Amino acid sequence: MFLAMHDIPKKIFTKIRYRNRADFQAKRHFVLGAQLLAQARSSKSRSSTASLAQKAEFEAEKAISLDPKDAASYILKASLLTFRLQDLRSRLPRCCSLPSCFQRGSRVDSAIDDLTKAVELGGDNAKVFCLLGDCYEMKKMKAEARAAFEEALKVEPTSSVARAAIDRLGS
Template identity: 45%
Template sequence: MGTDVLLQLAILILTLALFFAMHKFPKQALTKLRSRGRASAQAHRHFFQGAQLLARARSARNRTTAIGLAKDAAAQADRALSLDPKDAAAHILKALALDLMGHKLAALRSLDTALSPPAVKSLSEREIGDAMFKRAELHVAVNRRRRVDSAVADLLEAVRLSPDHVKAYCLLGQCYEMKGMQEEARTAFETAIKLEPGSIPAREALNRLGLAS
């Protein structure tokens, strides 16, 4: 009889222990999720504030004002990244702000981070294509000859991911021109015109190559 009582007591103690454990664990998990949620929401606020500042910087007529706003946008991007370092969008925002400030190599580094694991996983294919186009643009701006192959690689991937990316085709055509690949350049410019018949850069390029129809 004493053994039965001890067994029932042990079962009761185990049941109570499991009961309290089941109530304690979700509470701890919820606390972590709430904390993560607050950090994520705060990171998004910094990102959107930065995006608004960048838009104002781009539309500013005064160069000094534009640079000041771009600096503020980069600062907001840094605040977002301090809360969520894997957010590719914040790295891209920082890159765009740095580019506007004239810091093209630093902008390239930010884009490299955005397009590398694990950050790149947070981007859609279209967003990856847009980021690759921007990186190619920076490669060409920093050093046309030395970086043209890197730019072409990015642009080929950009148009694969975003087949209707007119600007990417135009820049790809320019890169092929730099490499002396006129037939490939013509194909790229003609594709841009098919996608956007009113594309002035593509038509001017074909005229320049003596290939306009």
């Protein structure tokens, strides 16, 4: 009766009631991390790219800790890891190889773990399978990479990325 008399809109109470729920906070951190990743990809300087990617990874970790059953957060984290690895590879001269920590594939293994977790949680997104295929390809696991790209084609038959990757991998 008090609310009706003072004409307080329900939207305000909805915001107050749902403000502390973990899933809403996880979505907020996920969106912030995705925005930071987009900024890192479009950044021109190395230092800002690195700091934006680091902030995005922190937001992805926070989203995972708040809602560990959301596949999108794992996809974001894996995208960040593959972005960092691709960025590192693009900056190396052709005669150089990756540092030993990347040759062992610790970051790629972490990305593969996150992507397989996203697939287990219901990631029926072609992009997830393409990222997983890229990670397998970086680790020289051609059979697994091909299988991941074929799954991407099952989900999205018009995916040019998956089709090109299968053609690149051969038979």
